[in-house]
Amino acid sequence: MLALPAAPAAAPRRQILVGTALACAAGVALIGSMIATWVTFRNQALNSGAKWLPKGVAVPEVASNVMLIAFLPACVFAQWAVYSAKRNDNKHVGLALGLTALIGVMVINAQAYIYKQMAVPAKGGAYNSMFYAITAVFLVLMIIGVIFSVVTAIRYLGGRSADREVVSAHALYWYFLAAAFAVVWFVVYVTK
Amino acid sequence: MTTLDPHVSSTHPDAAVGTAPDASTASPSADALVNWVTTADHKRIGRMFVVGALAAGVAVAVIAAVLGLDRADTTRSMVDIGAIPQFFAAYRVGLVMCVAIPLMVGLSVAVVPLQIGARALAFGRLAVTGFWMWLFGAVVVVVSIAANGGPGGGNQRFVSLFQTAHIVLALGLLAAVVSVGATILTTRAPGMNMRRVPPFTWSVLVFCLGLILILPAVVGMLAYTWIDYRHGRAGYGGTKALSTWLGFAYSQPATIVYAIPAFGFALEAIATASRRRLPMRGIAFAGVGLLGVAALPAMTRSQFGLERNVFNGSFSNFLNQAIPYALFNLLPVLGGLTVLGVGLLALAGKPPKLMSPLLFGFFGAGLAFVGVAGSAVAAIGDAKLGGTVYEEAMTVLILGGAVLAALGAVTYWSPKLTGGTVDDRKVLPLALIGALGVVLAGVPYIIAGFAKQPAAAMAFEYGGPKSLWNILAGVGHVLIALTVIGVLALHLAAARRTDPAIDDPWDAQTLEWATPSPAPDDNFSAVHSVMSPEPLLDLKPGGQS
Numbered sequence: 001m002l003a004l005p006a007a008p009a010a011a012p013r014r015q016i017l018v019g020t021a022l023a024c025a026a027g028v029a030l031i032g033s034m035i036a037t038w039v040t041f042r043n044q045a046l047n048s049g050a051k052w053l054p055k056g057v058a059v060p061e062v063a064s065n066v067m068l069i070a071f072l073p074a075c076v077f078a079q080w081a082v083y084s085a086k087r088n089d090n091k092h093v094g095l096a097l098g099l100t101a102l103i104g105v106m107v108i109n110a111q112a113y114i115y116k117q118m119a120v121p122a123k124g125g126a127y128n129s130m131f132y133a134i135t136a137v138f139l140v141l142m143i144i145g146v147i148f149s150v151v152t153a154i155r156y157l158g159g160r161s162a163d164r165e166v167v168s169a170h171a172l173y174w175y176f177l178a179a180a181f182a183v184v185w186f187v188v189y190v191t192k
Numbered sequence: 193m194t195t196l197d198p199h200v201s202s203t204h205p206d207a208a209v210g211t212a213p214d215a216s217t218a219s220p221s222a223d224a225l226v227n228w229v230t231t232a233d234h235k236r237i238g239r240m241f242v243v244g245a246l247a248a249g250v251a252v253a254v255i256a257a258v259l260g261l262d263r264a265d266t267t268r269s270m271v272d273i274g275a276i277p278q279f280f281a282a283y284r285v286g287l288v289m290c291v292a293i294p295l296m297v298g299l300s301v302a303v304v305p306l307q308i309g310a311r312a313l314a315f316g317r318l319a320v321t322g323f324w325m326w327l328f329g330a331v332v333v334v335v336s337i338a339a340n341g342g343p344g345g346g347n348q349r350f351v352s353l354f355q356t357a358h359i360v361l362a363l364g365l366l367a368a369v370v371s372v373g374a375t376i377l378t379t380r381a382p383g384m385n386m387r388r389v390p391p392f393t394w395s396v397l398v399f400c401l402g403l404i405l406i407l408p409a410v411v412g413m414l415a416y417t418w419i420d421y422r423h424g425r426a427g428y429g430g431t432k433a434l435s436t437w438l439g440f441a442y443s444q445p446a447t448i449v450y451a452i453p454a455f456g457f458a459l460e461a462i463a464t465a466s467r468r469r470l471p472m473r474g475i476a477f478a479g480v481g482l483l484g485v486a487a488l489p490a491m492t493r494s495q496f497g498l499e500r501n502v503f504n505g506s507f508s509n510f511l512n513q514a515i516p517y518a519l520f521n522l523l524p525v526l527g528g529l530t531v532l533g534v535g536l537l538a539l540a541g542k543p544p545k546l547m548s549p550l551l552f553g554f555f556g557a558g559l560a561f562v563g564v565a566g567s568a569v570a571a572i573g574d575a576k577l578g579g580t581v582y583e584e585a586m587t588v589l590i591l592g593g594a595v596l597a598a599l600g601a602v603t604y605w606s607p608k609l610t611g612g613t614v615d616d617r618k619v620l621p622l623a624l625i626g627a628l629g630v631v632l633a634g635v636p637y638i639i640a641g642f643a644k645q646p647a648a649a650m651a652f653e654y655g656g657p658k659s660l661w662n663i664l665a666g667v668g669h670v671l672i673a674l675t676v677i678g679v680l681a682l683h684l685a686a687a688r689r690t691d692p693a694i695d696d697p698w699d700a701q702t703l704e705w706a707t708p709s710p711a712p713d714d715n716f717s718a719v720h721s722v723m724s725p726e727p728l729l730d731l732k733p734g735g736q737s
Contacts, residue, residue, distance in 0.1 A: 030408035
């Protein structure tokens with residue numbers, strides 16, 4: 001047997017970041033497939049001369065636009081947490097994560113407001129059930145985002161401040177949420 | 193040059209990840225149960241997936257045999273006519289979601305960390321959660337179908353329960369797949385770049401990425417149909433349309449993705465049996481990647497086929513259909529052909545060692561390839577095979593081939609996973625019986641498909657010996673069930689024996705054989721540095737070429 005070379009240093013792990021990236025890819029496939037089905041149904045309805053949006057239903061555009069705009073500061077705050085974590089600034093990490101979660105709660109609240117304002121019955125047609133399905137799926141992704149923010153903050157402020165990767169993974173997830181909502185906003189609330 | 197460096201390290205990054213609590217310090221019964229439920233030991237999670245999937249495989253093969261034999265006589269039925277749609281639903285859902293995917297996921301979870309020199313699975317707790325979600329979802333799905341739920345079912349509550357449980361099942365599989373994908377991308381041994389990973393691991397990566405695209409589409413579709421079904425059923429057409437909306441996950445091209453690890457295992461077994469380095473690894477890996485192209489039409493629920501009379505229309509119309517057809521139907525065929533071609537090249541020259549994993553892997557990948565090629569034919573509208581049992585035959589060939597390869601993989605890696613060694617002479621005949629079973633289950637339906645026997649129907653009429661084709665298909669499924677039972681029984685008997693398996697019984701080439709059999713909790717006592725795709729072969733006499 002020949003002389004054995006020394007093992008090189010272990011590669012950077014980045015497990016949480018890669019795992020989150022794969023989960024985000026799954027999220028893109030989820031939202032993408034639902035949006036594609038929505039567009040197909042809408043085109044079929046319009047091509048056949050039927051109405052797609054049920055009569056009397058008005059989309060509260062202010063609330064949906066505010067939801068979209070809210071993702072801008074959410075992403076900035078998530079990235080702020082990454083920036084602060086690299087500088088070991090625990091207070092700012094906690095503040096940034098807290099603000100991100102707060103915006104998440106605000107978006108969830110806005111979605112609930114939209115449900116109440118639109119008052120679309122779940123029964124009644126393809127639009128009705130699809131509207132609730134796609135927005136509810138996004139709502140679940142939002143709740144996961146808020147929980148992710150809270151857990152990251154607890155981990156970080158609880159003493160695992162060397163574990164910066166989870167903060168980066170958290171930011172990646174919020175970028176995914178912003179991109180996903182931008183598509184949902186355009187298809188469901190703008191072009192309807 | 194030596195390419196394997198056992199470098200002992202007490203600070204391995206994986207050391208703290210996912211090892212199960214030490215059972216020796218716990219009271220035997222309750223704590224052992226807790227260990228099984230909460231374990232993060234990838235070998236144990238993988239075994240649970242594999243055993244669960246093989247047990248489901250026997251049940252699905254029995255259902256398929258009953259359906260085949262029942263279709264032999266269209267004037268009488270062995271089962272209640274009203275229950276026929278539920279039998280077909282149980283067969284389709286069971287074959288894909290309870291057998292093929294979990295079997296491949298289980299093997300991946302169990303074997304991949306060992307192959308890449310990792311001490312644990314990334315997100316082991318996520319993987320075990322995925323297993324329990326899958327098991328719970330699968331049981332509830334089966335119960336729902338049995339209680340007249342499922343596609344075409346008439347019991348409202350159980351149809352709804354079927355949809356909910358199916359979401360849980362799909363999310364469970366997705367969790368395990370994310371775990372395996374992250375493991376391959378982040379925990380490879382130092383020096384093991386993507387060109388040096390074993391063929392099986394590469395195929396698992398392509399499989400995982402494919403499932404990450406397909407399974408969320410299944411969940412999205414279930415979310416739509418679930419809400420629609422509970423509220424008016426105006427959008428999706430109620431319970432009968434469930435098969436239409438979910439059918440993409442149970443048919444080609446999605447099934448091609450589920451069978452990808454079979455091709456990777458075939459390459460692995462061929463390299464070991466031929467006792468030489470796999471030639472043209474890059475080309476073989478590209479072939480596996482081309483098989484993964486099937487994930488794109490699957491997630492978009494499109495087959496990109498050629499419409500009828502396409503050759504009679506304008507040239508631009510032909511091109512508009514022919515290019516997507518070639519991209520999404522012929523590229524996977526080319527991929528399968530490439531993998532098998534490289535495999536045959538490796539076997540050329542000196543005769544290979546006759547071992548059951550080789551037979552299982554070769555027959556499995558070969559039959560799956562026939563299914564992939566046949567699916568490309570079915571996508572041609574002028575062939576008029578849509579809606580016939582021909583499509584069922586392709587599913588059987590692809591997934592039956594995948595199950596065969598998986599049985600070979602279980603036999604191949606059993607020393608590492610259970611510590612037991614199965615007498616290969618007893619397994620060899622089972623490989624032949626299994627291959628015969630898949631051929632019988634699939635080929636008669638190819639002929640019947642051309643004769644226009646409709647899919648998932650009990651009443652039909654066409655010229656030719658229709659009883660013979662259906663009886664042969666039923667017998668084929670019986671043989672598959674017997675093969676699975678036989679392999680399971682041999683492994684259970686081997687696992688009970690006290691004599692431990694030797695570390696490298698197959699004289700293999702990859703990293704998992706550098707650790708004792710069975711593999712210890714943390715897989716490797718040393719961190720290996722890898723400098724070639726066949727690190728173990730390099731250490732053997734004559735392996736320094």
